Amino acid sequence: MQNVLSILFCLSLFYLVVTTSVKSYISVLRMQGVLLVILMILPFIPDFSIFGLILPLTMLVVKVILIPRYMEKIMNDLNIKREIESTLQQFNFLLLSCFSMAVIFIVSNYLSKSTEFAVIPFATAFSAVTIGIYIIMFRKKLIVHVIGFLVLENGIFMFGLAVASEFPIIIELGSLLDVFAVVFLMGIAINKISSTIFTDDRLAQRRDP
Amino acid sequence: MTAILVMLTLPFMAAVTSFLFKNWKIQYAVTLLSAFLHLTVSFAIFTGFYIPEQFFMFGYDSLSKLFLVVLSNTYFWIVLVSYSYIKLPVESDSTSGKKYYFMLMNFYIIANTAAILSNHFAMYWVAAEATTLSVAPLVYYSRSQESLIAMWKYLFIVSVGIAFAFIGILFLALSSKGTVLDGQQLYFSEFIKNAHLLSPVWLKAGFVFIFVGLSTKIGVAPMHAGDVDATSTAPSPIAALFSGTLRITALLGVLRMLQILKNTGSYEFAKFLLVTGGLLSILVTLIFMLKATDMKKMVAYSSVEHLGIIILGIGTGGLAFIGAMYHIVFNSMTKVGLFLCAGKIHHKYNSKNISEISGVLERLPWTGWLFLISFFAVSGIPPFGFFFSEIKIFEGMLFSQRPYILLITMFMFLLIFINMGNLFFKMLYRKDPQKEFVSNDEKFDVFHFTVISLMLIMIAVAVATPDVLSKNILDIANDFGMLP
Numbered sequence: 001m002q003n004v005l006s007i008l009f010c011l012s013l014f015y016l017v018v019t020t021s022v023k024s025y026i027s028v029l030r031m032q033g034v035l036l037v038i039l040m041i042l043p044f045i046p047d048f049s050i051f052g053l054i055l056p057l058t059m060l061v062v063k064v065i066l067i068p069r070y071m072e073k074i075m076n077d078l079n080i081k082r083e084i085e086s087t088l089q090q091f092n093f094l095l096l097s098c099f100s101m102a103v104i105f106i107v108s109n110y111l112s113k114s115t116e117f118a119v120i121p122f123a124t125a126f127s128a129v130t131i132g133i134y135i136i137m138f139r140k141k142l143i144v145h146v147i148g149f150l151v152l153e154n155g156i157f158m159f160g161l162a163v164a165s166e167f168p169i170i171i172e173l174g175s176l177l178d179v180f181a182v183v184f185l186m187g188i189a190i191n192k193i194s195s196t197i198f199t200d201d202r203l204a205q206r207r208d209p
Numbered sequence: 210m211t212a213i214l215v216m217l218t219l220p221f222m223a224a225v226t227s228f229l230f231k232n233w234k235i236q237y238a239v240t241l242l243s244a245f246l247h248l249t250v251s252f253a254i255f256t257g258f259y260i261p262e263q264f265f266m267f268g269y270d271s272l273s274k275l276f277l278v279v280l281s282n283t284y285f286w287i288v289l290v291s292y293s294y295i296k297l298p299v300e301s302d303s304t305s306g307k308k309y310y311f312m313l314m315n316f317y318i319i320a321n322t323a324a325i326l327s328n329h330f331a332m333y334w335v336a337a338e339a340t341t342l343s344v345a346p347l348v349y350y351s352r353s354q355e356s357l358i359a360m361w362k363y364l365f366i367v368s369v370g371i372a373f374a375f376i377g378i379l380f381l382a383l384s385s386k387g388t389v390l391d392g393q394q395l396y397f398s399e400f401i402k403n404a405h406l407l408s409p410v411w412l413k414a415g416f417v418f419i420f421v422g423l424s425t426k427i428g429v430a431p432m433h434a435g436d437v438d439a440t441s442t443a444p445s446p447i448a449a450l451f452s453g454t455l456r457i458t459a460l461l462g463v464l465r466m467l468q469i470l471k472n473t474g475s476y477e478f479a480k481f482l483l484v485t486g487g488l489l490s491i492l493v494t495l496i497f498m499l500k501a502t503d504m505k506k507m508v509a510y511s512s513v514e515h516l517g518i519i520i521l522g523i524g525t526g527g528l529a530f531i532g533a534m535y536h537i538v539f540n541s542m543t544k545v546g547l548f549l550c551a552g553k554i555h556h557k558y559n560s561k562n563i564s565e566i567s568g569v570l571e572r573l574p575w576t577g578w579l580f581l582i583s584f585f586a587v588s589g590i591p592p593f594g595f596f597f598s599e600i601k602i603f604e605g606m607l608f609s610q611r612p613y614i615l616l617i618t619m620f621m622f623l624l625i626f627i628n629m630g631n632l633f634f635k636m637l638y639r640k641d642p643q644k645e646f647v648s649n650d651e652k653f654d655v656f657h658f659t660v661i662s663l664m665l666i667m668i669a670v671a672v673a674t675p676d677v678l679s680k681n682i683l684d685i686a687n688d689f690g691m692l693p
Contacts, residue, residue, distance in 0.1 A: 111410075114408070114410070115383060115386050115387075115408060115410075115411065116386055116387070117383065117386070129372075129376065133369075136369070142361070145365065149365070149368060149369060149372075152369065152372055153372060156372055156375050156376060156379075159376065159379055160379055163379050163382050163383050166392075167331045167394075167395075168266075168331075168394070171266075171329075171331045171332055171335055174332075174335035175331075175334070175335050175338070175375075178335060178338040178339060178342065181342050182338070182341075182342065182364065182368050185342065185345060185346065185364055186361070186364060186365065186368075189349075189357065189360060189361045189364065190361075192349075192357050193357060193358070193361060
């Protein structure tokens, strides 16, 4: 089951690579959040406890509801264009991503021979980190960079699940809170940047010759 | 337990008070009181007067004792000047940045204390991320466009960097698979004890990720861009905190990792990375100094240089390591002087451009002379602290396996000194074209008092090092196995 969910996660990464609409980026974030929550709940199903649900539920609220809502709000407030511009041609971007993911899967498989870990979730997590960085590097627009950062963060959460290292709940909650606060601050910064820079006279003149 | 709780809860109460009361005087008084108590407690812990128990994920050893006292001391002096600072006008029309100044300062000290005292890798990570969150809005204090972009850059680069550090921590967890530590919590002390059992491949990968990730916060080249921009645009007290304490908190993560690697075959690899990072940092400073036009950026790059030499000393090991620890102590005090003076000059001239700043000694005699003294201090002229710590680092490098690195370092230091000196003397001595229009009746204020006090403390510590400090640094070297 873990592998199936991981592969679904991988597919969501491919979708991120090929799509050029900010809206679908946000939907993918939601979907990845849901996948992560299911992945977190899976080990708890045999011995169910209310206490074990605290973290997945917080994750659901933060990653599936709060952050995507906030992103949508920023998009609407600032009237951001729906299309994403890229500094790399779409096909080359896809090619680069596919190549990187293939390398990651092969290397992970090789590494798993000496250390015991779940190969598919591990490689998926690493792919998410890589794709997140590619989005930051090759896509324009600040809001898309924030989404790239969130994909990277999702990758790291998944990585934690693959390595199966369990941190005390307070640390997990703390790191979730940190991520949320970072995104919140970034959102404020985007708001300010677009209201101070993009309404700059020079740009206005350029738009309206 | 009580002491650690006091150090975390007092600033929290001060933060809440600062949030509730709009009066700056109340905010200042409460923050100063909590800073003073924080300093008292950390000093008591440092001198061994009070020995707190470990609790939850917090504990302390000789390394955290030293870092804690450095943090507390710098923070106290910075809070002391803060009230005078926020009364100064800001560049833009908006003064909303001042509203949350003291509240964020209190969160800053909570996050840094938690990071320094944490005994658990993940706890350290959460606290280190929180330090970024508390300091980023302070960078945007002046509400100018430049500071907004600097804040964005800092927040983004450091968040990505710290995400990398988290991958490094997970690699560390992977390295313990199949050993007694498998499935255990990531306590520093346990990992250091059982370091020889860990898998070397994952350990190396973990070190690379943690070092590269935290480099964005430490300001080690080539990851220094966001940090330098933030330091150069932040208000001067915050910039001094950045240089003296925030970078040190980030360095702690790298040092913990090094402490684990010390007893394994991967130590040489880590040393190589550290030495390369240190040399690169000094090199980028040199390149910047050749074409420097911005005063605050110049001062910010000086931090990159000194963190570079600290990393270099740590990477070299032995006596250089001990020198690096002293350098950390002196760096925090010297940078306060340098940044506070630079901030005063910036306010007076309303420009950071070196070509527009002239005749500082005539227009601002107190600040000008202190700026000159700070320059001597930062260049390692005796009797200032850097002289003594750099001598130790250089001696350590001379007797290391690669003495030629010393030659390269000293050559770069000389060039940086010449170029930086040239720029400093231009600002201080060049004739001021507007001389007749301005008065030069600068009064002695709390900024000057702070700089002079810290300089005197530094000279005293450097010339007559207290036993408790030298013993503590020897203990750190012992913990790291640097002593023969």
